[in-house]
Amino acid sequence: MNPNGREQTLVLIKPDALKLSLSGYLLSLLSESHTGLMITGSKIVNVSRMLAEEHYAEHAGKIFYDSLIEYIMGNIHFPDDPSKRRVKVLVYQGKDAVKKIRELAGPTDPHVARENKPGCIRSLGTVIPLKNNAGEIVGNRIDNLIHASASDEEAEREIKLWLKPNDIPPLLRAYPCIQSEEHIYYKDDKIFAKYEPGSICLLAPGDVVWESDWIALRAILEGSQPACPLRAIVAKYLINEH
DSSP, rough: OOOOOOOEEEEOOOOOHTTTTOHHHHHHHTTTTHHEEEEEEEEOOOOOHHHHHHGGGTTTTTTHHHHHHHHTTTTOOOTTTTGGOEEEEEEEEEEEEEEEEEEOOOOOOHHHHHHHHHSSSSGGGGEEEEEEETSSSEEEEEESEEEEEESHHHHHHHHHHHOOGGSSSGGGGOOOOEEEESSSEEEEEEEEOOOOOOEEEETTTOEEEEEHHHHHHHHTTTTTOOOOOOOHHHHHHTTTOO
């Protein structure tokens, strides 16, 4: 549970759902009339490799990891049209938000979903065999249309990964925010308090930032160990940036 008692969860409508023109259907299933939940944040994201890798960090090194990254970036379903490589990001809020959305989404594996919970969102997905250079099947990639946070803790991590505070109206934010009091620049997986040639300005004085991000950034600048990886902080500020 977050400090102010608001229960929120993250939903990603993935590239395969967009390819199949299912986003409207999925939004209908997730609507307030079905769940009692309301949308508090929404955006369209061109998923960068950094963002994809941070989202799926727990799967790094697994046989399906590279394919999973290409999948969420939209490279697999839209190989010839980069402009269509996108994900719809939504934050839902209300009582039992995580539980309700996970219930509608269903089991992760579409085959299991069709067997055990026909009619759920992921029952419309598919499983793609992965082959090595010899043509042998070495694993599977699961194209299951939608991501839904698995717990309140995961919801906080994922919301803070995919959205900046200003992507959510102030009265609907679930997690503490503060205003930056200084500039912070980023270059080559490092941050700086002063401009370095070729660096990007992540934050300027007056910018609103998740308090936990600010604490982590200050720790890095002071040479301490942050509570979360730098790239997990940086990724959101580079969303839809060149």
